[in-house]
Amino acid sequence: MAAQFTEENVQELKFRLEDATIKCSERCLYQSAKWAAEMLDAIVPIDQYDTDPESPMDIPDTPSTRPNPYLRTQDPVEASLEAQESYKYLLAKSYFDTREYDRCAAVFLPPTIPPVALSTSSPNQKKRQSLTPQKGKSKSSLYAAGKDGNVSRNPYPRLSQKSLFLALYSKYLAGEKRKDEETEMVLGPADGGATVNRELPDLARGLEGWLTERREKGMEDRNQGWLEYLYGVILLKGRNEEEAKKWLIRSVHLNPFHWGAWQELNDLLSSTEDLKQVVDLLPQNIMTLLFHVYCSQELYQATEDTYQALSELETIFPNSAFLMTQRALLYYHSKDFEEASRIFTEILIASPHRLDSLDHYSNILYVMGARPQLAFVAQVATATDKFRPETCCVVGNYYSLKSEHEKAVMYFRRALTLDRNFLSAWTLMGHEYIEMKNTHAAIESYRRAVDVNRKDYRAWYGLGQAYEVLDMSFYALFYYQRAAALRPYDPKMWQAVGSCYAKMGRVPQSIKALKRALVAGSYYAEDPSQLGGSGRKILDPETLHQIATLYERLGDDEEAAAYMELTLQQESGQMPVEEDASSDNENDDDQSDAGAQKSSRRARQSSTYNQNDDDDDSWHGTGPTVTTSKARLWLARWALRNGDLERADQLAGELCQDGVEVEEAKALMRDVRARREGDE
Template structure:
């Protein structure tokens, strides 16, 4: 991948240049920006050149765009239609740029114009018989085939570029009206089920267009995949996801450099298994390679292979902010918050005016509790563009960190007013409503978050936690399981599942979930967090270095006690107090009989086998020590009971109970000696 020849680099630059122009022509501005940024992220080779600009030697080796083979290969029929529609296309594009979407669509699709009300010149005369309305109605019904014929004629005589722009304008007009009908955010009319009413018409038009192109195969060649891309969007909005995948895959085969098509395809992939099933269907080129990296990051993968893949791509695009962002997000999902923060800081220094993904950077600073840097980031983004969703997220996170939750909600609502599909804003607003004890609004916010992005594990976890506050354990368990499915290596998710299982009486399942939490915790070093940590920092993972979470071990022990398995309970209580000084390889013999635990925590010791530093004395370890002291007393092991009780007296936890136990032990030992 990194050993591209000069010719390969030149061809890649040509494709990216064409992609930026072609996407901009079709008003796909985000895709055009992505292609232009990638085009300018190659290693600059002309900075130290002494060649004069006017010199013939200054001409680039890159072939001019319009003469590069394979980039603008459209058939003569489409070329003639493009030339014929040029003036009207320029008019339609200016309408789109001015956000006059209906006017833009009406340039090439006049049959979609709204009906004009009667005026004095169009109204029927007073002498018209009263039967005329019914007659007109009948004529309207009879005219339906004529309208279909008119649409067919329009589709056959309109270039694909013009048709795409017209239908894309209709789509945006429908989205705009949908937001207007929803009115105030989370208001009475904002139910989350308002639909884009233009989707049906767009779908019908594209259905007919594809049917015509199946008949006229010559006109179907080299369409660029743009209409397939738009049809994929429409199908996805209509919840026809499998067919949407087919059309988006067809689109990226026809034109791989439309990054928007890859993003839409990624939105339809919810699991690693689905990604593995889709990859063989994609074209074998660099864009698929880049999509694999992007989608793996979106699915919270953080493997060394993925890291190496980004490094290889960065050898080609060393100045790419996009690739650096993917690297930072991978570290973020792996809970390497310090590493992710450093990468984002480097991106910010290299691109100080770039706001993309700074909302994730603010999440990291929030988890780290870095108030000064988060304050600086909020001031910087506000000075650049105060009305970008990312800016509002950064400001909202800063206000949340300073416990100004009401003001924080205002900024998250502002972000959603600017873009209602901004899933992270819904999730963060749900967190703030939880802090404000407004569970109804929190649940609605989380639901809207998972509607926008079903891969947002924080929203699923938030729903579980909110229902747990309400005592609705079955609901809570369902949402925690969804979060755990998305984050199978996050101990906090499995601990939550285990707690709910225990609440509803499924003790065996609860024990298995807690053991899964112990295994998962060894994958992350963890970090700190606030009162409502949103799943950002794992509970047991925060102990770092592979140390087992004493609280999780204690919960497992308590579950075994509820199952009347005192021996297994005692084994786990021993493990709890062993975490004070760390688990040493020399203690393995103490758990010789506990095969179930050894198999479930096989990955816990470090590579050197030297064990781990402990967590010190905690309230949980003291409770485990007290339980073991009493259990030893009940078994008649007074020496062991006295040792544990004396340790409790020194720890300063449960001192009175420990002293009482010491007195009981001494009395019993004296009675036995007597």
């Protein structure tokens, strides 16, 4: 793509991003304006090949660049309306900037009675409670009132789209502000997460009427995309997701450089299948590529195609902190914490006051156990803005690493007080409640995290853990399976699924799940280059031992012995992993079973390996561990039962050297000597 970008293309991209920055700022969409401005600043400079940039001859007396053609309003009718409303617009925007949202909306729209509940027994209370239907319904009850003839009527006066958007957006934010004021404290006695924005029904009906009128007059192509975006957001708040997706796609076609619309569209995608379906409906431009990379990261798709697309974008935006963050998060999802930490460190050095995604950096440092670095990041964030949700999460992670879980919960609550939809805080607070043995509070925290983002596998996994603590294996299994569906190449997810199946007595399913865990582990082990794998070529001894014990429960001692042999071989690392991993197919349980059984028998038949192989490879085994010693003890007893006294004696001697189960090993050696004396 970078090779196809000429100087003219780069100039047009600059014009587009400049236009998006100014128009988002005019409409008070400050986060989208910030994103567009940062991308504009990060774009490759057109004059980067100047011979002598310090030469005074290169500085023109007057600007040489042509004016941005996208800044002026193309529609003459809209331009005339905007000119007539210019003074009023400045007044309304000043009210918006001082957070007087109702006053801002009243500049352009007829004033209404403030929607304040005078009593808890209001006659409209029942109607308001029905404004948030369950997910999955194609038509929300929010719009049930629109079945009469009033839906298609436009209730708004003749305004420019710019002024109408600001007025309606102000009403929406006024409703959100009142909703937050009515909401109880985080996880308080009455905090059920059911408080609604009471402005949504009127906004939805009004926008539907305005858009319907434009369509009937054949003026759809003259829309600017801002009101379509707002309508999509309101539909999404009402759980009418299919309609919301349709209008957000319409918005990005009309206004492709508005990043906020792309983010809302991303929230509607729950899987890679959803992403594939929606990609064909999107405009074919650089924003779609940025969206695809962003969604792939959000869906934990650290694939070669994602990295390649990201590299192409980095050639166009070489200094983009946003793209660097996406790369760091991809490494984080691939468990390459060192590389992810290195990139975040570069971002922090380049922009020490940038707090965006700093909560993810603190998660990485927490996993790495880097307490001094985490303390430094917490100090930097606190010095910048102590009342940002990201800062509260960083400080909370620091206290969690110090095992001060009560203080950690306090900071996560503070983050949620600042932003109820801040995903990291809900998930991390759930982790802390698990540590504090407050299972019910943990479950509620994880549920709220899932409500915010259904793609957060950590919240699904946390729910599984919480229900497993409560010995509710059926519930735990359901949530573990949701987590495994989001992270199919994470062995930890499949180990949890296998553990639940084993507790439920479903041993064959447990074995299949644990074999999937082996395959998932080898996925990261075999491609350590750019996917962020660890380069480890051994299988997980604990998983192998669990499979062996499950086969023993089934009475299949041959397979149990084969997997015990595999467990033992991980000590030295002399295991043909390439053959074993390739024989398993994670998409086919039958093939996975056959491949794993074949590899286990092959390992059983050849217990001696070429010692020189270890010199050729840069990897080593685990060394003696408690798990491998358990496998050695099992194999020694099994050899003794089968009359293989030489093998039993050898394994018992190795157990004595390991220092694990020494007394059992000595008893085995005595049994071997007694049998030998009896044979003589």
